[in-house]
Amino acid sequence: MGLNLNKKIIFFSLTVLITIVFSFFAYDPPKVVIIGPEFPEQEYFIEELEVIADELGIKIKYNAISDTETYIIDNPKSNVSLAIIPNPQGVRNLAERELIQPLNTIEVDNISISNLYSNHLKSIVTYQNNIYAGWVRLFPNSLVWYDISKFNKFKTIDFTSFSSLLNSTKLIADNGISPWCSNSESGSSTGWIQTNWMEDLLLSKYGGDIYDRWSKLDINASNIEIYNTISLVGDFSFYPGHNLNRTGFINVEFRNLPKVLLDDNIPCFLSWSGHYFLNYIPDEYEYGIDFGVIQLPKINFENTTVGIGDSIVLVKDDNLSKIILEKILSKDFGTIWSSKSDSQYISANNQFDSSNIVNDLTKYEYKIVHDSLNEDNFRFDASELMPRPIGSDKLWEFFQNYIKNGPNSLVVLLNSLDKEF
Secondary structure, rough: HHHHHHHHHHHHHHHHHHHHHHHHHHHOOOOEEEOOOOOHHHHHHHHHHHHHHHHHHEEEEEEEOOOOOHHHHHHOOOEEEEEOOOOOOHOOOHHHHHOOOOOOOOEEEOOHHHHOOOOOHHOOEEEEEOOOOOOEEEOOOOOEEEEEHHOOOOOOOOOOHHHHHHHHHHHHHHHOOOEOOOEEOOOOOOHHHHHHHHHHHHHHHHHHHHHHHOOOOOOOOOOOHHHHHHHHHHHHHOOOOEOOOHHHHHHEEEHHHHHHOOOOOOOOOEEEOOOOHHHHHOOOOOOOOOEEEEEEEOOOOOOEEEEEEEEEEEEOOOOHHHHHHHHOOOOOOOOHHHHOOOOOOOEEOOOOHHHHHHOOHHOOOOHHHHHHOOOOOOOHHHHHHHOOOHHHHHHHHHHHHHHHHHHHHHHHHHHHHHHHO
């Protein structure tokens, strides 16, 4: 009897053990799908997601696709929980279609999302009084890159203000050396670099209110503030000898700019370009040794920066997706990413500990961005905020014609652009 009882106990124990083992291997933790564009340092982003996944005991999958906004529109019943949207227009479009969830009740690090960002960053992802996106990272456009060895030959460069910079580089041009490298051809998108120049100057000259009215097309292209700003772009572009190959720089590929800038056999040594410039610098060149960067100097307003960035939206309305969203937007997200020597990560969270950043260039860009944010003087690229037929078509076409036809064409071109609004 005792022997049979022992056998039954052993059998029962084995059954329980086998059940536990099979249950363990059969267990499939919840999977959360995040979609967004493919981008440099994507592996660092995924590494941050893996930390969150391990903490929550789940799986997080990042799927890189070419057009996040269109995918959500075309697949309203997909398994996507969160999405990275690089354009605020896309956020508002999805909100209008009721394909993403409002974030008003979201708290990040016990701070309401409405208190986490500058007024401008909140406003451009707000639809019908609801905030529909949080900001993950930001990049500055308002930069001047320079070749250190060539730059050091000129002691007259004055970065005190934009006018002093322009005057000092014009003097160099008068002596037969073109100081600016300005290649800007970009296929059907040629002209976007000139819109960046205009936006930098408009914000610095007239401040955020005029800039916001322009980005909403609440003022005409022929308005005096717009005319004066584009005239400044013209002064920079058309002054004799100021730009290398001025007559053809809209026909020369912009991705070659770093090679031109850093070529010792080419005289130009300055480039008015955004953060994107860094992605095309050959690996053999080192920041602080071969090249440097400085914030575009002011006109009237201090600490103004035009830039771009990535926002994140909530597609699936469930608690797990919200928890992950909060962690991605938290002050701790990006800590590992920032510890990489080549990291370009600039957190949009104003509570982020910038001492985590080890890359000196990223430290400098972080300061530029956050000094502007603190004064609500950071503005998103205006052409990215405009209705797409204007910001990504007519405005580019306008600048192509302006560069081709010269300063005397400005009034006619502005009046023609007015008709497109």
